[in-house]
Amino acid sequence: AISLEMGALVFLRGSVNFQHFVLSMLALAARLATVKTQMSCITQDYYLPSNQQVFNITSPNYPGAYRPGTNCRFRLIAPYAHVVVLNCIFDVYPNACGTEYFYISRDGDLDFREGETYCTNTNIVRNSYFRPMTVGYYSASPSTNQQGRFFCQAYAQRQPCNCGWTTQTRITNGQEATKHEYPSMVALRDIGSSQQIFCGGSIVSNRHIMTAAHCINVQPDARRIIAYVGDHDLSSNTESIFAVQHRIQQIIIHPNYASTANGVVNDLALLITIARIEWSRGVGPICLPLLQSSDLFTYRTVDVTGWGTTSFAGPKSNTLQKVELMTVENSACETQFNTTITAAHICTHDYRGLGQDSCQYDSGGPVILRQQQQLSQPSRMYALGVISYGGTCGSRYAVGVNTRITSYLRWIWNYLQNVGGVCVP
Structure with missing residues (x-):
C-alpha cells in the first residue's frame, strides 16, 4: 500500500473504503481551517x-x-x-x-x-x-x-520641534524630484473634475495647507477639494508608503486678494483639513521664515516644484518635477510683465537660461529655499514664496511672479498659532 501523510491523517490505499476517505478528508479540511485561523493574530x-x-x-x-x-x-x-x-x-x-x-x-x-x-x-x-x-x-x-x-x-x-526636512540631498540638473525629496508638497484635486490636479500647495501645520488664492477660483467649494500629501507619482496608488488623501474643511482667502489687468496682489490662501496631518518621512511642514522676516532673500538659489505641465500648454506630469531658479530684484518682473509689482511679491528667474520655470497647474506651490542654520545640522526647507503667475513657461531666462511669504507672516500666524505642530527653527 502507498502511504500519504497530511497532518495527522494517514491514508492507506486499499485499507479503507471511499466513504471513509471522504469523511477523513472533510475532517482534515476542518482542522486545516482551524489552524489557518490561528496562524495570524489581529494587529x-x-x-x-x-x-x-x-x-x-x-x-x-x-x-x-x-x-x-x-x-x-x-x-x-x-x-x-x-x-x-x-x-x-x-x-x-x-x-x-x-x-x-x-x-x-x-x-x-x-x-x-x-x-x-x-x-x-x-x-x-x-x-x-x-x-x-x-x-x-x-x-x-x-x-x-x-x-x-x-x-x-x-x-x-x-521629539524636538522640526520642519522642512527631506529624505534626500539636492540633486542638481535633474527635473524629476526624488521620492519624498519635498515632504511638504501637496497636490490639489477637484473630485468633480477629470483633471488630475488643478494646483499645488505646501503643508504649514498639521491642519493647514498654503496655496494661491487664485487657485480657489478653480474650485471654491471646500467639500470638493482633495489634498494629496506624501505623494510622488500621482498615477500610482502603491508607489509611496506615505501617501494620504485629506479632505478640506474650510478655505481662507486673503481678504485683500485681487486679480486685475494691472496684476495679481495678495494671492494667498489657507486650506484647513478635516483630519490632522500626520508627520512622516514623506509628509511634513515646510518652515516659515519667521525669524528672517526682514530679509529680502535676493539672489538666492531656490527650488520650485509641482505636477504641472512640462511645457506651455503641454501634458501634466505624473511625477513631481523640480526646477532650480534664482530670486532677483522685483524690477525684473516689472520690466517683463508691465504690471504692478509690490514689495509683497518675490521674483524668480531662470538664471541659467535652461528654459526651466513653473508652468500651468504649478500655481500655489512653494518657492523653496534650502538653508542650513548650523554646520552640525541638516539644511531645512523654507517657503519664500507661493507661485502666482508668469509668462510663457519654457522660455529661456524667463521670470515668474510669486507671493512673498515674509509680507504675510502675521496673517498666516494668526491662523496657525493655536493649532500646534508649527515649528520656529
Whole structure:
C-alpha cells in the first residue's frame, strides 16, 4: 500500500473504503481551517503615554517559543510630538536564518515596506521616525524545527520641534524630484473634475495647507477639494508608503486678494483639513521664515516644484518635477510683465537660461529655499514664496511672479498659532 501523510491523517490505499476517505478528508479540511485561523493574530495597538512609562511587548507563549507557522504584528503609537523608543531581544534556536523572522518598521508601516528584517539572535535598539512604529514576527512553516521568541520594551520620548526636512540631498540638473525629496508638497484635486490636479500647495501645520488664492477660483467649494500629501507619482496608488488623501474643511482667502489687468496682489490662501496631518518621512511642514522676516532673500538659489505641465500648454506630469531658479530684484518682473509689482511679491528667474520655470497647474506651490542654520545640522526647507503667475513657461531666462511669504507672516500666524505642530527653527 502507498502511504500519504497530511497532518495527522494517514491514508492507506486499499485499507479503507471511499466513504471513509471522504469523511477523513472533510475532517482534515476542518482542522486545516482551524489552524489557518490561528496562524495570524489581529494587529495589536499600544498607545504609549507621554510620561515615559515602559510597556512590555512579548511574543505569544513567552518565555516559551511562539507557535510555529504563526505571525503577529504590534503597532506602537506615541503621543503627538513624541517618538517611540524600542529595545528588543529576538531569540532563534538554532541560531541561523531559516524559517523565523522578526520585522521592524520605524515608519509604522503595517506591511513593513522599507523596514528592517532579522532572522538570527539580535538585540535591537531603535527610535521611530515619528509617532508610529510597528514590530512583528513571522514563522514560515508549521512543521519547522526552528523556534523563536522575542521580548521588547517601549516608551514614548518627546521629539524636538522640526520642519522642512527631506529624505534626500539636492540633486542638481535633474527635473524629476526624488521620492519624498519635498515632504511638504501637496497636490490639489477637484473630485468633480477629470483633471488630475488643478494646483499645488505646501503643508504649514498639521491642519493647514498654503496655496494661491487664485487657485480657489478653480474650485471654491471646500467639500470638493482633495489634498494629496506624501505623494510622488500621482498615477500610482502603491508607489509611496506615505501617501494620504485629506479632505478640506474650510478655505481662507486673503481678504485683500485681487486679480486685475494691472496684476495679481495678495494671492494667498489657507486650506484647513478635516483630519490632522500626520508627520512622516514623506509628509511634513515646510518652515516659515519667521525669524528672517526682514530679509529680502535676493539672489538666492531656490527650488520650485509641482505636477504641472512640462511645457506651455503641454501634458501634466505624473511625477513631481523640480526646477532650480534664482530670486532677483522685483524690477525684473516689472520690466517683463508691465504690471504692478509690490514689495509683497518675490521674483524668480531662470538664471541659467535652461528654459526651466513653473508652468500651468504649478500655481500655489512653494518657492523653496534650502538653508542650513548650523554646520552640525541638516539644511531645512523654507517657503519664500507661493507661485502666482508668469509668462510663457519654457522660455529661456524667463521670470515668474510669486507671493512673498515674509509680507504675510502675521496673517498666516494668526491662523496657525493655536493649532500646534508649527515649528520656529
